[in-house]
Each structure stands twice: as structure tokens, then as C-alpha cells.
Amino acid sequence: xxxxxxxxxxxxxxxxxxxxxxxxxxxxxxxxxxxxxxxxxxxxxxxxxxxxxxxxxxxxxxxxxxxxxxxxxxxxxxxxxxxxxxxxxxxxxxxxxxxxxxxxxxxxxxxxxxxxxxxxxxxxxxxxxxxxxxxxxxxxxxxxxxxxxxxxxxxxxxxxxxxxxxxxxxxxxxxxxxxxxxxxxxxxxxxxxxxxxxxxxxxxxxxxxxxxxxxxxxxxxxxxxxxxxxxxxxxxxxxxxxxxxxxxxxxxxxxxxxxxxxxxxxxxxxxxxxxxxxxxxxxxxxxxxxxxxxxxxxxxxxxxxxxx
Numbered sequence: 636x637x638x639x640x641x642x643x644x645x646x647x648x649x650x651x652x653x654x655x656x657x658x659x660x661x662x663x664x665x666x667x668x669x670x671x672x673x674x675x676x677x678x679x680x681x682x683x684x685x686x687x688x689x690x691x692x693x694x695x696x697x698x699x700x701x702x703x704x705x706x707x708x709x710x711x712x713x714x715x716x717x718x719x720x721x722x723x724x725x726x727x728x729x730x731x732x733x734x735x736x737x738x739x740x741x742x743x744x745x746x747x748x749x750x751x752x753x754x755x756x757x758x759x760x761x762x763x764x765x766x767x768x769x770x771x772x773x774x775x776x777x778x779x780x781x782x783x784x785x786x787x788x789x790x791x792x793x794x795x796x797x798x799x800x801x802x803x804x805x806x807x808x809x810x811x812x813x814x815x816x817x818x819x820x821x822x823x824x825x826x827x828x829x830x831x832x833x834x835x836x837x838x839x840x841x842x843x844x845x846x847x848x849x850x851x852x853x854x855x856x857x858x859x860x861x862x863x864x865x866x867x868x869x870x871x872x873x874x875x876x877x878x879x880x881x882x883x884x885x886x887x888x889x890x891x892x893x894x895x896x897x898x899x900x901x902x903x904x905x906x907x908x909x910x911x912x913x914x915x916x917x918x919x920x921x922x923x924x925x926x927x928x929x930x931x932x933x934x935x936x937x938x939x940x941x942x943x
Contacts, residue, residue, distance in 0.1 A: 672934035679930015686923040689916070693739035702730035704737045705888055713906050722912045725898060734890050735912055741891040743920065745806055746871040750864055752810025757817025764818070765825035776822070779815040787812050788877060795883045805884050809871050820863050824856035858935040865928035869921045876917055892916045 673679045708728035716723045722731040764775040798804040878884040879893035892913040899909030
């Protein structure tokens with residue numbers, strides 16, 4: 636006499652929910668552990684604090700700035716740092732500290748927006764190349780090689796010259812130039828994940844390709860992307876600085892750190908503080924982003940932890 640075993644729908648539902656909960660809990664514990672390691676990484680922690688201060692001061696600029704950054708006072712032009720003007724004044728008598736606070740909103744905002752655009756372009760690019768393979772992969776990667784082989788500054792000059800100098804075109808230019816790096820990283824990460832057992836199991840259960848990519852593969856590709864986002868933001872700040880210094884970036888009356896640096900260059904011999912303060916802001920932002928990328932790399936891969 637055969638014994639039959641019946642499984643209730645409730646049991647199946649609870650089993651499925653447990654199966655779905657396990658990866659979610661694993662991802663959460665992974666990110667908690669990563670954050671804990673980052674806090675224990677001296678360079679990464681210091682970089683995170685400095686970057687956080689720069690972001691907070693930029694966001695709170697309307698409340699922190701002691702003067703209107705656009706108000707001119709020619710009687711107070713090119714004054715050195717003092718109690719009234721902590722970082723001095725520019726050639727039009729505008730408070731340099733206030734302009735640097737507002738300039739941080741533009742410099743950091745351009746970096747964040749261009750990185751977001753690079754992700755929007757680069758992630759599907761790399762995913763399609765890795766997932767489809769064959770001639771599709773070859774064609775997309777050759778396009779990627781062509782964009783990366785072309786001198787980035789020359790490419791940026793061509794795009795800006797064709798579209799005109801504005802903040803929107805600056806973001807578009809930096810986003811396009813940076814997208815191949817994200818495409819390559821995403822392609823490599825997907826190629827490393829797609830043949831693993833959990834992907835095979837998901838395909839065997841009939842999971843659709845889109846759901847498989849979004850719910851299973853992409854979360855496991857986040858580690859290299861986090862590092863690239865940090866380094867890409869630093870590169871975006873430097874690219875914006877180069878283009879703005881050439882007069883092809885942020886246009887007056889708006890000012891980023893780079894445009895303030897450019898304006899102060901003409902007065903550097905007699906008013907060195909004019910170039911020192913905006914230059915220091917660029918240095919701190921790029922250094923903290925690179926240090927954060929280094930810390931994230933060590934935190935996400937325990938084998939690379941340096942204990943700095």
C-alpha cells in the first residue's frame with residue numbers, strides 16, 4: 636500500500652517566501668558587513684567624512700552662506716581673508732566663501748548627474764553585451780573600444796562646440812565619455828555571474844530573463860560598480876574642471892569651483908587666496924572620492940583589506 640504525501644498550498648507559499656527571503660537577508664548582511672569594514676578602514680572613513688561635509692555644506696549653502704554670492708561690491712574687490720570675508724573677495728567684490736559654497740552645488744551636482752547618466756547608458760550596454768554574446772557582444776565592445784580610444788578631452792571639446800556651453804551639455808558630455816567604463820565593468824561582472832549555480836537554478840524554474848537579471852544577477856554585480864561610481868565621480872569633477880577652465884563649462888553668472896579657479900588665475904600673483912580656496916575644494920573632493928573608492932574596494936573584498 637502506497638503512502639501519499641500531500642503538501643498544502645500554504646506550505647508551498649511559506650517555502651517560497653523563505654527562499655526569497657534568504658537572498659535578501661544575505662544581501663543585507665553583506666552590505667552591513669561592508670559598511671562595518673568601511674568604518675574600520677581609516678582612509679575610507681576619513682574620505683567618507685570629508686565627502687559628507689562637502690555634500691552637506693553644498694546642500695545647505697542658501698542657509699550657510701553669509702552673503703549673496705551674486706551681489707557685487709566694487710569697493711570691497713579683491714580683499715584678503717578677514718572676519719567679514721573668511722576667504723576674501725573676488726574681482727567684483729563678491730564674497731568668495733559664499734561663491735565657493737554655491738559652486739560646490741554645481742561641481743558636485745554635475746559629477747552626480749553625469750555618473751547617473753553614465754550608469755543609464757553603460758549598464759544596459761554591458762548587460763546586453765554579456766547576456767547576448769556572439770556578434771552582439773563583439774559589436775558593442777568594439778564601439779566601447781572606439782569611444783575609449785579617442786582622446787576624451789578632444790571628444791568633449793567637439794561635443795561642447797557642437798551643442799554649446801551649458802551645464803546640461805556638460806553633464807551630457809561627461810556622461811557619454813564615462814559610460815564605456817561602466818559598460819565594461821558590468822559586462823565582466825555579468826559574465827562572471829551568469830554561469831553560477833543560482834542562475835542555472837533560476838533558469839530551470841522558468842524565471843524570465845529580465846527578472847533574472849534585475850533580481851538575481853545585478854545585486855551580485857554591485858560591488859565593482861560601487862567602486863567605479865566613486866572613481867567616476869572624481870573623474871567627472873576633474874573633467875568639469877578642465878572644460879570650465881577652458882571656458883566651455885559652467886557659464887557666468889553661475890560659478891563652479893573650476894570657474895572660480897579660472898577667474899582667480901589672473902590675480903594669482905597678488906591674490907593667491909583666490910586660487911587656493913577653490914583649488915583646495917577640488918582637491919578635497921577628488922581625494923575623498925578616490926579614498927572612498929579605495930576603502931570600498933578593501934571593504935568589499937576582505938583579501939584586499941589593508942587595515943589603513
